[in-house]
Amino acid sequence: MTDVIELNEIEALNEFQSDWTRLLSITPGGTFFRSQEWLQVYWKHFAADQKLRVLIVRENGEVTGIVPLCWKKIKSKFGPCRILTFPFDDWGSFYGPVSADQESTWRSALEYLQHSNRDWDLIDLRCVETDGFDGGATERAFQAENMEFEKFLWEQAIYVDLSQTWEEYLSARPRKARQTYTRAERNLQAQGEIEHLRYRPRGEAFGESDPRWDLYEMCEQIAAKSWQGSSTTGTTITHATVNQFFRDSYESAIRAGAFDLNLIFLSGQPAAFSYNFAQNGLINGLRMGYNPEVSDQGLGRLLVGRILHDSMDRGDLLLDVGTGALDAKKYWYTSVENSYRYVYYSPASAIANVLRLSHQVASWFRDRFSSNDTDKIQKVPGQKLQVTQH
Structure with missing residues (x-):
């Protein structure tokens, strides 16, 4: 019945x-x-x-x-x-x-x-x-x-299909895509030590629910230094109308074991971030940005490449990088x-x-x-x- x-x-x-x-x-x-x-x-x-x-x-x-x-x-x-x-x-x-x-x-x-x-x-x-x-x-x-x-x-x-090796994925990218990514890696390595920090706790059920507000606030600081700091769309993590919504969503996803926070440090300075949800092997890329005061030599490309490489190594299945801006994402996606x-x-x-x-x-x-x-x-x-x- x-x-x-x-x-x-x-x-x-x-x-x-x-x-x-x-x-x-x-x-x-x-x-x-x-x-x-x-x-x-x-x-x-x-x-x-x-x-x-x-x-x-x-x-x-x-x-x-x-x-x-x-x-x-x-x-x-x-x-x-x-x-x-x-x-x-x-x-x-x-x-x-x-x-x-x-x-x-x-x-x-x-x-x-x-x-x-x-x-x-x-x-x-x-x-x-x-x-x-x-x-x-x-x-x-x-x-x-x-x-x-x-x-x-x-x-x-x-979409980016993550169910492959990084080597397989990169070799299938257009030649220009590979060149721009490797150039970003090379230029930034010449400027200082690069660290990719990925914070993805498993949630309250596993005793891993520390929100690490210090990391989240670094994301806010980077966003404020990027174009997002002056955006009037009302959709960026620093905008007054949705700032608390993003913070509450972050805390709730941490407790559920469904958050994926990425930070790039260059010579110890927070330089780029990515705010994502991750559940059942599926990643929703929501917001990202970089601080041009730290570097303007391809931080965004390096961040995306590091996330994809690490996700493929972890066994993630799919990255949804959202709608719109198709031309800006053309080097990365595997399907629309x-x-x-x-x-x-x-x-x-x-x-x-x-x-x-x-x-x-x-x-x-x-x-x-x-x-x-x-x-x-x-x-x-x-x-x-x-x-x-x-």
Whole structure:
């Protein structure tokens, strides 16, 4: 027998902490972003004007899946719209349920949502990696529940395959990539002694949960000296609006054994840093920077190279270096993966029906008149959506 429990208070998640931890360890693409710990920190800082709707799926009393969702209002060109979406806000590249069987979990969750309080106009799922960890589970679940949807290209994430040796990886890089990296190593070694410090404690369960604030504050100091110190985007670790969020996320990930902090020292001076989450062999590269006052001779390239080399030696599986800035990352990545947005429009909602028509018209014009789209998504009623690569 399958049943679904809905949780609307963040404190209620604590009852399911052991189940959440267990399921995360067997979830395809189960990064720290899908953890209960990250959701609690996120909710502490960004819960304003949102309502929590976490769905716990059980089979014969055993928790088999968790779907973290939230309700919020967004602005559309046709007026306010109420959506059910992931409590995520694009902090990472991909998101989804916490479950070994994501399709079954989605089916149970979608059936529940269709018959529960419909205070939403859209189910709006963003950052779904259809061709990777999701494996098409989201699409199949919508189809199985006879819920007609639209699919849109959302972002492109950049990956480095770590399941190889450093020598194999480096030899497969373009010649210019190898040259720029070896030049950075050579130039910086000529300036002083290089030390790469990597701090990745295993967490409270192993008695390793010292946050080492001295190391974190070095990262902040480097960031303040870099371009991030004057950034107004509100996304850097030193920016006043998110500084405490980054610090709380750091401390929470340390306790969970899911943080990966990297520092490069040049002649004893903190010179470059990388702020990452690491779980189940998957690394999410979040923020990095270097201090140009220490050196401007390739600190960033050296830092990335040292991280990759060490990760391959450790047996890590994949580094997700995030979305955007594809040209700046071209020497490092081994693949670029698409993420998608899935939208289900409530038939009873006027704004949803207007938006559906608007999206369909826009998609028709884009597919008909644009020849430069990297992905053209074609909707076939009642069938799986076809994605044609160009």
